[in-house]
Amino acid sequence: MIAEAGLAALWLAAALAAVQVLVAALGLRPRADADALRAAVRPVAIVQGALALGAMLLLILLFLRSDMSVALVVANSHSAKPWLYKFAGAWGNHEGSMLLWVTILGLAGGAVARFERRLDPHTLTATLGAQATIALGFYAFLLFASNPFARVEPAPADGAGLNPLLQDPGLAFHPPTLYAGYVGLSVACSFAVGALLTGQVGRDFARAMRPWVLGAWIFLTLGITAGSYWAYYELGWGGWWFWDPVENASLMPWLAATALLHSVTVLATRDGLRAWTVMLAVVAFSMSMLGTFLVRSGILTSVHAFAVDPTRGTFILVLLAVYIGGALLLFGLRVGTVRQGRLFEPVSREGGLVANNLLLTVILGIVLIGTLYPLVAAGFGVQLSVGPPFFDKAAGPVALLLVALMAIGPLLRWRRDSVQALVVRATWPIAATVFAFAALIVFAMPIGVLPLLGLSLAAGLAVASVAPLWGRNLRRTPIFTWGMVVAHLGIAVSLAGMACDAAFTAERLIALRPGDATRVGPWRVTLDGLSPVVAENWSAVQARLTATRGDRFRELFPQSRSFTTPPTTTSESAIATVADGQLYTVLGQPDGTGRWQVRLWWKPFVTLIWGGGALVALGGLISLVGRVLPRRRAVTEPDW
Amino acid sequence: MRRPLLWVPLAGFGVLLLIVAVGLFRPADRAVHSTLIDRPLPDFGLKPIVPGKPGLSKDDFTGQPRLLNVFASWCVPCIAEAPQLLALKRAGIPIEAIAIRDTGTDVQAFLRRNGDPYDRIGDDPASATQLALGSSGVPETFLVDAKGVIRRQYIGDIRADQVAGIVAAVEAAR
Numbered sequence: 051m052i053a054e055a056g057l058a059a060l061w062l063a064a065a066l067a068a069v070q071v072l073v074a075a076l077g078l079r080p081r082a083d084a085d086a087l088r089a090a091v092r093p094v095a096i097v098q099g100a101l102a103l104g105a106m107l108l109l110i111l112l113f114l115r116s117d118m119s120v121a122l123v124v125a126n127s128h129s130a131k132p133w134l135y136k137f138a139g140a141w142g143n144h145e146g147s148m149l150l151w152v153t154i155l156g157l158a159g160g161a162v163a164r165f166e167r168r169l170d171p172h173t174l175t176a177t178l179g180a181q182a183t184i185a186l187g188f189y190a191f192l193l194f195a196s197n198p199f200a201r202v203e204p205a206p207a208d209g210a211g212l213n214p215l216l217q218d219p220g221l222a223f224h225p226p227t228l229y230a231g232y233v234g235l236s237v238a239c240s241f242a243v244g245a246l247l248t249g250q251v252g253r254d255f256a257r258a259m260r261p262w263v264l265g266a267w268i269f270l271t272l273g274i275t276a277g278s279y280w281a282y283y284e285l286g287w288g289g290w291w292f293w294d295p296v297e298n299a300s301l302m303p304w305l306a307a308t309a310l311l312h313s314v315t316v317l318a319t320r321d322g323l324r325a326w327t328v329m330l331a332v333v334a335f336s337m338s339m340l341g342t343f344l345v346r347s348g349i350l351t352s353v354h355a356f357a358v359d360p361t362r363g364t365f366i367l368v369l370l371a372v373y374i375g376g377a378l379l380l381f382g383l384r385v386g387t388v389r390q391g392r393l394f395e396p397v398s399r400e401g402g403l404v405a406n407n408l409l410l411t412v413i414l415g416i417v418l419i420g421t422l423y424p425l426v427a428a429g430f431g432v433q434l435s436v437g438p439p440f441f442d443k444a445a446g447p448v449a450l451l452l453v454a455l456m457a458i459g460p461l462l463r464w465r466r467d468s469v470q471a472l473v474v475r476a477t478w479p480i481a482a483t484v485f486a487f488a489a490l491i492v493f494a495m496p497i498g499v500l501p502l503l504g505l506s507l508a509a510g511l512a513v514a515s516v517a518p519l520w521g522r523n524l525r526r527t528p529i530f531t532w533g534m535v536v537a538h539l540g541i542a543v544s545l546a547g548m549a550c551d552a553a554f555t556a557e558r559l560i561a562l563r564p565g566d567a568t569r570v571g572p573w574r575v576t577l578d579g580l581s582p583v584v585a586e587n588w589s590a591v592q593a594r595l596t597a598t599r600g601d602r603f604r605e606l607f608p609q610s611r612s613f614t615t616p617p618t619t620t621s622e623s624a625i626a627t628v629a630d631g632q633l634y635t636v637l638g639q640p641d642g643t644g645r646w647q648v649r650l651w652w653k654p655f656v657t658l659i660w661g662g663g664a665l666v667a668l669g670g671l672i673s674l675v676g677r678v679l680p681r682r683r684a685v686t687e688p689d690w
Numbered sequence: 691m692r693r694p695l696l697w698v699p700l701a702g703f704g705v706l707l708l709i710v711a712v713g714l715f716r717p718a719d720r721a722v723h724s725t726l727i728d729r730p731l732p733d734f735g736l737k738p739i740v741p742g743k744p745g746l747s748k749d750d751f752t753g754q755p756r757l758l759n760v761f762a763s764w765c766v767p768c769i770a771e772a773p774q775l776l777a778l779k780r781a782g783i784p785i786e787a788i789a790i791r792d793t794g795t796d797v798q799a800f801l802r803r804n805g806d807p808y809d810r811i812g813d814d815p816a817s818a819t820q821l822a823l824g825s826s827g828v829p830e831t832f833l834v835d836a837k838g839v840i841r842r843q844y845i846g847d848i849r850a851d852q853v854a855g856i857v858a859a860v861e862a863a864r
Contacts, residue, residue, distance in 0.1 A: 329699055336703065343710065363714050371707055378700040385696055422706070425713035619764060639791055 053120050053199040056108035060149075060199075063101035063156060064189035067182045070094045074179025078172060078247065088175045092163040095178050098185070099160025106140075106153040109198055113140040119205035122146060122198050127209045138222035144362070145198035147225055151342070152188045154226075154233040159185060162237055162262070169241075169258040170250050177237075177244030184236050187369040195365050224280060228273030228300055232338035234266025235303055238310065239335035242328045243377050246384040251324045252391075256317035259331070261677050263314055267307045268670035274300050275663030283623055288634055288651045290551065290659055293441045298421040299341030302414055306334035309410040312403045317391070320464060322400055324391040326407070329381060336374040337414075343370055344421070395466040402459035409452040416444045446500050453507045453545060456538060457514035479517065483510030497553035504549030511542035529676030537669025544662025550631075550655040561645040571652025573597045573633055580646065588612060590622070593637045593646065597626060604628075608637040608648075632656050726840050732822040736812025739789050740798050746786050746812030751838040755863040757783055757856075758832040759808070760820055762790040763800035765828040771847035772804035778848075779807035781857050787811045790820055790828055831856075835863040 070091060077087035112120050113136045116129040126143040127136055135142075141150045159181040166174055192198065241259040245251045277300065282290040291297060310330040316323045343366045394400040420436045461475045473480075486509035490502055515538035518531060556571035567576040578594040590609040597604045606624035626633040631654035638647030735747035751758075759775060761768040779785055787808040789797050797811065814820055823832065824843070833842040833856070841863050848856065 325696075333699070340706070340710075367707070367711060367714060374703055375700065375707070378703050382696045382700050386693060418706075422709055422713075425709055428713065 052108050052112055052115075052117065053201060056105045056112070057197070057199040059101045059105040059108065060189065060193060063098050063105065063152075064186065064193060066094055066098040066101065067156075067186045067189060070098060070182035071179050071186060074175050074182065077175045078179070088171055091175050091178045095163035095182065096160040098182070099156035099158075099163075102149075102153045102156030102185075106149055109146060109149055110137060110140045112199075113137065113146075116209070118207070118209060119201050119203075121200045121202045124202055124206055124209045129208055134219060134222055141225050145192070145196045147229070148188065148192055148196050149198050150226060151229055151233060152185060152192060154229050155181070155185050155188060155236055158233055158237050158262075159240075162240075166258060168254060169244075170248065170254065173241075173244045173248045173250045173255065175244075176247040177240045180240035180243040180247075181237065184240065184373055187373065191362075191365050191369065195362055224273060224276050227269050227276060231266050231268075231270030231273050231300075231307075232303060232341065234262060234269060235307060235331075235335040235338045237262040238266065238307075238331040239373075239377060242331035243380060246328060246377075246380050246388075249384065249387050251317075251328055251385075251388045253318055253321050256314050256327065260311075260314050260318055261674055263307060263311050263331075263334075264670055264674045264677065267304070267311055268667050268674065270300065270304045270307055271663060271667040271670060274304055275660050275667065278663070279660045283625060283634075288555075288557070288636075288649075288653070290548075290656070293420070293436075293438050295421050296341075296345050298417050299344045302417055302421075303334055303337040303341060305410050305414040305417065306330060306337045309407045309414070310334050312406050312410075316400050316403050320392055320394065320400055322391045322394055323404070323407075324388050325381075325385045328385060328388070329378075330407070332374065332377040332381060336370070336377075339366070339370045339374060343367060397462070397469060397472070398466050399459070399462040399464045402455065402462045405455055406452065406459060409448055409455065413445050413448050413452070416448065417441070420444070442500065450500070450503050450507055453504075453511055453541065456541065457507070457511045460518045460534060460538065461514065475517070476514065479510045479514035482513040483507060485509070494553070501549040501553035504545055505553070508542045508546040508549060511545070512539060515539040515542055529679070530673045531676075533669045533671070533673025533676055535669070536672055537666045540662045540665025540667075540669055542662070543658050543665055544660075547655055547658025547660075547662055551653055551659065554654045555656075556652040558650045560648055560650070562648050563645050566645075568648075568650070570633070570650040571654070573599045573650075573652055575633075575635070575648075575650055577646065577648060583609065591637070593635075593648070595624070595635055595648070597633055602628070604633065606633070606635050608635045610637050610639070627657060630654055726824045727843065729840060731834060731838050731840060732819075734812075734819040734822060736788065736814055736819060739792065739811050739813035740794050740801070743808070744810045746788060746810045748838060750786060750810060751834045751836075753836055754784065755833065755835045755841070755860050757785045757860070758823075758834050759785055759787045760790060760823070760825050760828055760830045760832075761787055762792050762828045763796040764792070765790075767847035768800075768829045769804055771829055771849070772807075774848040774850055774853050775807040776805045777850075777853050778856060781853075783857065783860050784809050788814050788819055788823075790814050790817055833859055833863060 073087050073094060074091050077084050077091060081087075109122075112123055113127055114133065116123065116127060116136065118124050118129075122143060122145050126146075127139045131139065139146075141147045159178060162174075162181065163178055166177075169177070238259055241255065241262065245255045274297075277297070278290050281292065281297075282288070310327065313323045313327045313330055317327045343363065420440050423436050457479050458472060458476050461472060483506050487502070487506035490497065490505055515535055519527060519535060558568060558570040560568050562568065562577040564577055564579045567574055569575070575595055575597045578596055580591055580593050583590045583592045588611050590611040592607050592609045595606040595608065597606060604626040606626055608624040609622040611620050611622050621636050621638065623634060623636045625635070631652065634651040634653060636649040638649060640646050731748050731751060733748050736745045738745040757775075757778065775785060785807045787810070789811055792813070792815075801808075812819070823840075825832075827845070829847055831844040831848060832840050833844075835841050842859055844852070844856070
């Protein structure tokens with residue numbers, strides 16, 4: 051009965067989404083009863099979100115109970131699996147993850163309906179109508195092409211199990227976080243469409259949209275950071291970013307959302323960049339949908355491509371064409387009716403934010419081209435793949451330029467500023483950059499050009515990011531200014547981690563007999579012995595490594611795991627985290643003469659990458675709190 | 691703002707759609723054109739790994755076109771492609787194999803369970819020959835012609851819809 055109830059909830063939610071579109075459309079017409087219709091959209095949106103959530107909870111219940119009469123559970127679960135993976139397994143597959151997608155979509159729409167009070171009622175109605183239109187397409191996709199509640203007859207005795215790479219606590223959090231980010235951008239897109247329909251693009255619109263963009267952006271930041279750490283420790287390759295198409299698929303919406311976050315600030319504060327902000331909102335969501343499409347259609351090869359199915363790919367492609375094509379068509383038709391926003395001087399805070407947007411757009415373009423280029427080349431019969439060498443060389447320098455801009459941007463004044471005054475304000479950051487550069491040249495050469503510039507700029511940015519707090523009464527500084535400071539500082543920290551990893555990593559691949567020792571970086575690592583380990587659904591050979599460095603001593607237990615359902619071998623890395631970095635160890639295969647392959651990395655300060663990412667998200671959260679909470683005091687003209 | 695500029699995003703999006711649509715609907719060509727295509731096989735001589743079946747060397751590839759299957763008993767997609775290899779064998783195509791980082795007992799068990807399409811199996815305990823062939827994973831299958839020249843490389847498991855194409859490719863290589 052649970053599966054049928056879930057399916058019924060899904061159908062009802064879809065029907066309500068249709069009602070929501072209809073009522074919103076009628077409510078926007080100049081009629082006597084339009085006010086009542088507009089008022090009715092809100093509860094419909096809330097109930098629709100609740101029904102989608104109900105369907106998701108029922109699917110989770112089916113997975114927790116290992117109900118083997120449901121096809122999805124059979125294909126992706128196993129009764130011997132630990133409960134956390136049964137729970138997370140509900141979205142570790144195509145149908146379940148699409149249900150999670152519409153659930154978050156419905157909840158986001160419901161939240162807009164429940165909490166949004168600032169927006170003009172017409173624009174809000176149009177926004178909720180647009181949100182329901184998006185939801186309707188995804189409900190259709192679920193109900194007609196990816197039903198998660200389909201039964202199998204007869205029910206098999208047990209299921210096929212979950213891909214072992216996905217049997218990791220990270221799976222419980224990574225997809226929901228990333229999806230919340232992806233789908234949160236749908237709200238931004240709906241706001242843009244709503245505002246285009248009513249022509250109300252201005253400060254109120256920007257202030258209403260900003261918390262939603264900020265929220266989506268926080269989730270995207272967390273999702274990308276967590277995904278990067280997951281790939282780092284689970285895949286056992288020692289890298290933290292692989293320019294895999296799916297990683298790029300999450301990076302592109304983040305880049306667009308970051309640009310949007312900054313342009314929406316210009317719109318909210320200075321009423322500039324109206325058309326550009328509206329377009330970015332559409333582009334940001336189009337990147338989310340493109341990401342979903344690239345992952346789901348299997349047109350690009352990737353570890354994430356668990357649902358390689360051209361029919362589903364076609365469905366998402368049609369949704370993408372209709373929604374984004376429709377939104378951009380509306381943009382072309384209607385944005386001309388939006389009044390021109392205010393203009394500003396090139397050397398000003400606004401000017402800096404425009405430059406930020408341009409650079410972010412360039413990086414977005416590079417990533418997009420690099421990701422899709424293999425497809426274009428394949429169209430001409432050439433097979434190739436685009437990897438780190440392209441992305442690092444093309445995006446790296448632009449990103450460093452962006453970091454430099456990020457350091458001085460917050461030091462600029464709104465409206466107009468002078469270059470001389472800026473240089474004076476930026477004295478300490480410039481000094482920090484030059485000092486770090488000189489110190490690295492003297493003590494740390496040879497390191498690559500990008501790591502050298504990265505570390506120098508990270509030092510400058512770290513100083514610059516706290517500069518907006520100098521000379522201020524810290525208790526009277528607006529909360530969102532603190533948010534910006536923390537987020538920018540997080541970027542500096544993360545950049546420092548990336549540069550340190552690129553510049554100072556020591557690597558060693560060696561075959562060791564039990565009792566043998568080797569050196570990597572400052573560590574001396576001994577293979578003490580090997581022993582078998584058995585768990586609920588896997589068995590493993592586990593190595594015992596002891597690592598010593600001076601009088602410090604760590605034990606590591608990397609494993610080579612064999613899963614029974616489905617039969618697969620994975621290597622489980624073991625990582626020792628110390629204050630100044632991580633020792634990363636992987637156990638490979640035996641070579642047949644009693645020696646075992648062991649791969650070791652010493653990665654100084656590598657943890658800063660994710661620590662910085664977490665700081666960036668924390669900064670976003672602080673900003674969000676600052677924007678949503680009632681003002682602590684009257685701020686006539688917030689300068690951030 | 692100039693009016694035509696407002697249509698740039700839609701135009702760009704149109705191009706993007708076109709690219710991904712072509713990628714989606716173009717029939718998937720899983721035959722990878724590696725740099726080793728149309729080059730002779732590298733020199734190798736591998737010991738047998740299971741009793742009663744000879745090992746494999748470069749000199750075995752004479753007389754007629756053959757498939758060279760790189761596999762391992764510990765590899766899951768290799769189980770998935772086993773029926774397709776048996777079908778190719780039934781179509782009269784000789785199939786040679788290289789077992790990667792494997793043991794005799796494991797390979798024997800694998801062949802008992804999944805069928806045995808192979809004439810010879812060479813033992814490649816450290817992937818040395820695999821790397822020389824330009825193969826980076828299992829399974830991979832090479833089409834080698836009667837003169838010992840590599841004509842095609844199929845990366846990943848051979849699926850049922852590829853069998854007819856491979857038979858045709860073998861005929862073309864005669």
